[in-house]
Amino acid sequence: MCLGDRGDTMTTADTTPRSVYEGTCQTHEADGAAIRDVLNRVGDKWSLLVIVTLAGTRLRFSELQRHIPGVSQRMLTLTLRQLERDGLVTRTIHAEVPPRVEYDLTVVGRTLLEPSMALANWAVEHYPEIQDSRAAFDRSRA
Amino acid sequence: MCLGDRGDTMTTADTTPRSVYEGTCQTHEADGAAIRDVLNRVGDKWSLLVIVTLAGTRLRFSELQRHIPGVSQRMLTLTLRQLERDGLVTRTIHAEVPPRVEYDLTVVGRTLLEPSMALANWAVEHYPEIQDSRAAFDRSRA
């Protein structure tokens, strides 16, 4: 089973060549839902930013907000809750006054760092080409 | 400069420890905009699915649609246009009746395959843990 395959059994005779995935499918047991789910999280506006920001050290809420320019209180809260729920970050409340809440990556959260960094690096490397391509595409339609 | 850093110069004296990124920043010259931009494309609902589907062979529109369950005509069109504009897929119109349009990955498009597959594999590998974490989180709030 491959990416995007929802596991629906092939009921009708299919003349379409099945060679599409052969030899190239690297996610045999992959559940498309899992990939979409994770990608929708990593691909949202703030999650990856939070993760790489926590890569160096644990931080409290206000520090996190200072380190991530542009994030609103609401979105930072929502993002952190999602990440906590997914088991990617921990939330530690210190019983003090005023309250101090610290966020840190979990072990699982840290393992996400490498593949997402690879993608981030790809983005940085190829962004010039992408921008050129966009410019050319748009020019050819003017 | 690191991920998420928009390059705003530090104008006020800052007592916040600067150790956050030290030694851990793997995207020194990274432009946060580039990363967001690429991630928003890869992270959308259909792009990655289209890319991996084209990994094996070039396909025409209707074949693509059959291979990607659930995608509407409109969304497939929009997704393909974006990918074409970004220089990740080519669109070849064969002058025939009825019209035949084939899509294929570009060289750049193929280079994207590896890092995104890494992330997809991470998703598949860790999805059970994530689901467990979510269940536990939700249970603790009932």
Place this chain on the structure above:
DNA sequence: CAGGATCCAATTTGATACTG
């Protein structure tokens, strides 16, 4: 300090009908 609650704007996606 670290949020929760509301309300609103913007963006994304989908359903449907039509066309060269």
Place this chain on the structure above:
DNA sequence: CAGTATCAAATTGGATCCTG
């Protein structure tokens, strides 16, 4: 076949005000 056009629904993000 391979789209385009239009409209509606859903999702996401942000501004603002309030609180233990």
